[in-house]
Amino acid sequence: MNYSGPTVFELGEVAALRQAVKNFRKVETTVVGSGDDAAVVAVADGRFVVTTDTMVEGHDFRTDFSSGYDLGFKAVASNVADVAAMGAKPIALVVAMVIPGHTKVSWLEDFARGLQAGCDELAPDCEVVGGDLAAGDQIVIAVTAHGHLAGVNPVLRSTAKPGDLVALAGTLGRAACGLDLLLHEDKSLAKAYDEWVAIQLRPTPPIQLGIEAAATASAMMDVSDSLALDCNRLANASQVSIELDRTKLEGYAAVLELAALSMTARDDLSRDPMDWVLYGGEDHSLLATFPADAQIPRGFKVIGKVTEQSQDAVLLNGKKLEPKGWDSISS
Amino acid sequence: MNYSGPTVFELGEVAALRQAVKNFRKVETTVVGSGDDAAVVAVADGRFVVTTDTMVEGHDFRTDFSSGYDLGFKAVASNVADVAAMGAKPIALVVAMVIPGHTKVSWLEDFARGLQAGCDELAPDCEVVGGDLAAGDQIVIAVTAHGHLAGVNPVLRSTAKPGDLVALAGTLGRAACGLDLLLHEDKSLAKAYDEWVAIQLRPTPPIQLGIEAAATASAMMDVSDSLALDCNRLANASQVSIELDRTKLEGYAAVLELAALSMTARDDLSRDPMDWVLYGGEDHSLLATFPADAQIPRGFKVIGKVTEQSQDAVLLNGKKLEPKGWDSISS
Numbered sequence A, B: 001m002n003y004s005g006p007t008v009f010e011l012g013e014v015a016a017l018r019q020a021v022k023n024f025r026k027v028e029t030t031v032v033g034s035g036d037d038a039a040v041v042a043v044a045d046g047r048f049v050v051t052t053d054t055m056v057e058g059h060d061f062r063t064d065f066s067s068g069y070d071l072g073f074k075a076v077a078s079n080v081a082d083v084a085a086m087g088a089k090p091i092a093l094v095v096a097m098v099i100p101g102h103t104k105v106s107w108l109e110d111f112a113r114g115l116q117a118g119c120d121e122l123a124p125d126c127e128v129v130g131g132d133l134a135a136g137d138q139i140v141i142a143v144t145a146h147g148h149l150a151g152v153n154p155v156l157r158s159t160a161k162p163g164d165l166v167a168l169a170g171t172l173g174r175a176a177c178g179l180d181l182l183l184h185e186d187k188s189l190a191k192a193y194d195e196w197v198a199i200q201l202r203p204t205p206p207i208q209l210g211i212e213a214a215a216t217a218s219a220m221m222d223v224s225d226s227l228a229l230d231c232n233r234l235a236n237a238s239q240v241s242i243e244l245d246r247t248k249l250e251g252y253a254a255v256l257e258l259a260a261l262s263m264t265a266r267d268d269l270s271r272d273p274m275d276w277v278l279y280g281g282e283d284h285s286l287l288a289t290f291p292a293d294a295q296i297p298r299g300f301k302v303i304g305k306v307t308e309q310s311q312d313a314v315l316l317n318g319k320k321l322e323p324k325g326w327d328s329i330s331s
Helices: A013-021 A067-084 A103-120 A175-182 A188-192 A194-201 A205-211 A227-238 A248-252 A257-267 A272-278 B013-021 B068-084 B105-122 B174-181 B188-192 B193-199 B207-213 B227-238 B245-255 B258-269 B273-279
Strands: A030-032 A041-044 A049-057 A089-099 A127-135 A142-147 A165-169 A219-223 A240-244 A283-288 A300-308 A314-316 B030-032 B039-042 B047-056 B087-100 B125-137 B140-148 B167-168 B220-222 B239-246 B285-290 B300-308 B314-316
Touching: A013 A103, A013 A127, A041 A089, A041 A127, A041 B188, A049 A067, A049 B087, A049 B125, A049 B140, A067 A089, A067 A103, A067 A194, A067 A219, A089 A103, A089 B047, A089 B140, A103 A127, A103 A314, A103 B193, A127 B047, A142 B087, A142 B140, A165 A205, A165 B039, A175 A188, A175 A194, A175 A272, A175 A283, A188 A194, A188 A257, A205 A283, A219 A227, A227 A240, A227 A272, A227 A283, A227 A314, A227 B258, A240 A248, A248 A272, A248 A300, A248 B105, A248 B285, A283 A300, B013 B125, B039 B087, B039 B125, B047 B068, B068 B087, B068 B105, B068 B140, B068 B193, B068 B207, B068 B220, B087 B105, B087 B227, B105 B125, B174 B188, B174 B193, B174 B273, B188 B193, B188 B207, B188 B258, B207 B285, B220 B227, B227 B273, B227 B285, B239 B245, B245 B273, B245 B300, B258 B273, B285 B300
Parallel strands: A089 A127, A240 A314, B087 B125, B239 B314
Antiparallel strands: A030 A041, A041 B047, A049 A142, A049 B039, A089 A142, A165 A283, A165 A300, A219 A283, A240 A300, B030 B039, B047 B140, B087 B140, B167 B285, B167 B300, B220 B285, B239 B300
C-alpha cells in the first residue's frame, strides 16, 4: 500500500492531528469533543462502561496486509465488541497512537477514515472524542472505548448458571482462515477467498445483538482469542462447566472447507476447518448464556449448554476442549 | 535498576496481569472492576471526562533513568492533570501497555505499585479499573483517565476573556532542570539536586487545586509542554492575548539557579534557569484564567493578565514569547 505526501514528522503532531480529526462525525452524547485537555461525554443513567485494547505492528498486524483504513476499522471493531459484550451501546472512543516519525500524513488520514467507517458501520452512536499521537519505532494503536448501559444491568462473564443455554452471535473461524490465506505462499488464494480475508482485516462484530441480549442474557463475553479459550474463561469465571455440541458448530466450519482444500492443494498440508472455528481468534463474535426459558435474540445461535462445574471447564461432545487460542504476549 | 525473577513471556499475559492487579485499591465509584470485558464506573451527574496520554521508551523516558515505579507514578500524574484541568475529579484509569516479552514480571509489579502510589498521592478517589498488555519491541504506556465533574461546568481552554487574570498552580522549570541533571555527564549532580530530578521522574500536579478552580476559573489547561507553548495554545483557543509579568516568574527560576551554576561549573556552558521556566515541560502545573473580581483558590499565583487579541498571542514584559516547547513527534 502506497501513501504519498509529507510525513507526520515534517508536518508536526498538531497539524497532522488536525488533518486526521476532520474525518470524525459528531454525536449527541459528546458534550465537549476533541481539542481540549479532555473530552466530556454524557451518560444519562449515571454509569459508563470502559475497555481498552492494543494492536502492535509486527505482533498484531502487518502493514503489508493491512492498510491504515483497515487498522482504523479493526481498532474500532475489537473495542466496541468489548463494550457490547457488557450489553452497552458504544458512544465514545479515545485513540492513543504511537507512530514512527516517517509515517505519512496520508496514512494517518486513511487510518482516521477507517476509524470513522468502523463507527458508521458498527456503532453509529459512537464518536472519536480524543486521542494522543506519540513517536516510536513501531506503530501501536491503543483504543479505549466507552458505552452507555441505558438503565440495564451490565452483563458479566461470571454469572452463567447451570441449566442455561450457550449461544453465539457472529462468525467463527473466518478471521483465522483469512490470516492463513494472507500468510500462504500462493498469494492468489487471498484474492480468491477475499471474504474471509476481509473478516481478518475488518471484523464486523454483532454490536446491536449484544445490546439486545442485555435484556435476557445471564452472562456474555467477546470471543477475541478463540471459542475454546473464551468458553474456558467464561466457565471458570462463572464456576460452571460448558458442554458444546459439535453438530451446531459444523456450519461455521463448512463454509471454510473450500478455502482449506484450496490451500492444501497448493502445499499438501492437511487442514481441518474446525480448528479455525474452535481455536481461531479475532472474529469478535459474542458468546452468551441465557436461562432456558428466556427469549434469545434472533441472530444468536444455541451451540451448547451450561452444567454444574465438573473436572473439565469445557467439553465438546463429551471430550475436554483445551483452552488453546491467542495469547497476546506469548504468541 | 535491577529486576529479577521470571519474564512476562515465561509467565504469560494472564498470570502476569493477575500479579500486577493485586496492587490496586478499590474505590466507591467502581461498579464493575477489572477482569471482565469492560469495567463499569458510576458518575452521579451523568457526565464523564476522558483523556489519554502516551509515553514511549526512548522518546519519552529511559529505563536507566526511570524505574517501573517512577513510570507508573508519572503515567498517573500526566493523565490526572488533564482531568483536573477540566475541573473534574479523577475517578478511573485504564492502562494499555506494550512491553517486550523479556520484561521481568517484577518490573511490571513495580510499575503497578507506581500506578497505585500515583493515585494514592495525587488522586485518592481514583482506581485502575482495567488494562491491556501486548507484546512489542519497546515499552509503551497509554493511560486513559476519567473524571467526574460533580455538577459543575467543565473548564475549557477556549473561554478566557480580556480583563481576566492569568494564574498558575504548581511548579515551573523543575522537571526540565531535572532532565538536564539526569543527562549531565557528571552523574553526581543528579544526586546533589535530587528534588528537581524527582519532579522529572514523578511529577506532582496540583490536582485538588484544579478541582477547586472549577468554581471560578474562566479557562484552564495543563502545562505539559511548556509555559510559553501552552499560554500560546490557551490564547489562540480563546482568541485573546496574554501578557505575562516576568517579575512574577522569577521565583520559579531562582530556586533552580544553584543547579544551573553547578552544571555550568562542570561544563562551562552558560545556562539561564528562566529558559527552563518558560520553555520546559512536564511539571504538569495548571494554567488558569479568572475574572478580575473572582475568588482565586489559594495555591494559584497570578502571573499575568488576559488582553484583547493582538498581533502576538503571548507577551512577556511587552516582548513576544515564542511558542517553544516539547512537540511529542518532532522532539
